[in-house]
Amino acid sequence: MSLARLTQLKNEVAACTRCGLCKTRTNVVFGEGNPRARLMFIGEGPGRDEDLLGRPFVGAAGLLLDKMMASIGFNRNTVYIANIVKCRPPGNRDPQPDEAAACIGYLRSQVAIIKPKIIVCLGRISARYILGTDIRITRDRGVWHEVKGFWILPTYHPAALLRNEALKKDAWRDLLAIRAKYDEICSGGANES
Numbered sequence: 719m720s721l722a723r724l725t726q727l728k729n730e731v732a733a734c735t736r737c738g739l740c741k742t743r744t745n746v747v748f749g750e751g752n753p754r755a756r757l758m759f760i761g762e763g764p765g766r767d768e769d770l771l772g773r774p775f776v777g778a779a780g781l782l783l784d785k786m787m788a789s790i791g792f793n794r795n796t797v798y799i800a801n802i803v804k805c806r807p808p809g810n811r812d813p814q815p816d817e818a819a820a821c822i823g824y825l826r827s828q829v830a831i832i833k834p835k836i837i838v839c840l841g842r843i844s845a846r847y848i849l850g851t852d853i854r855i856t857r858d859r860g861v862w863h864e865v866k867g868f869w870i871l872p873t874y875h876p877a878a879l880l881r882n883e884a885l886k887k888d889a890w891r892d893l894l895a896i897r898a899k900y901d902e903i904c905s906g907g908a909n910e911s
């Protein structure tokens with residue numbers, strides 16, 4: 719059962735020392751949401767608020783993510799939210815390639831357990847580690863990639879939308895595209911929103 723397997727994985731990650739980020743973290747931020755979600759959002763890594771609380775997207779960017787989800791009829795009980803790295807990079811620097819490489823197996827396990835139909839990459843770092851290093855978010859956002867049965871969409875990170883309001887128009891397009899894809903491929907499922 720997904721919940722039991724996720725809980726087991728969460729306990730394993732809570733003790734992880736596979737990369738140097740373990741030395742400066744307060745809490746591991748495993749991820750949260752519906753273990754059977756069809757829609758999964760993947761960010762970059764915990765910031766200060768997330769590190770303190772041990773939960774993903776609970777700071778300013780997280781509040782915006784909540785609003786973005788709500789605008790298309792989703793919430794934390796109907797989606798799953800995780801990050802590329804589970805421990806906070808000091809000072810909110812980008813995760814380094816060796817840190818992402820050490821950690822991404824956990825994300826792959828989460829995806830394998832939850833089996834979402836739609837994966838939304840929030841921002842450049844997320845999109846690069848999931849879709850490949852040549853992704854440029856301003857150029858490539860809003861384009862669906864069908865990979866191994868998953869529908870994957872890169873879009874702006876909510877923190878970018880807070881810095882630059884002008885990006886919100888395209889972000890809204892992407893949200894509507896997510897809702898439309900969900901209605902197209904996920905209707906009739908067990909955890910409809």
Ligand code: URA
Nearest residue numbers: 761762763764774775
């Ligand atoms: N930014 C992220 O990428 N992930 C979080 O969990 C919070 C902020």
Ligand code: SF4
Nearest residue numbers: 734736737740805821
């Ligand atoms: Fe382990 Fe990932 Fe934390 Fe590094 S970031 S210590 S790999 S859980």
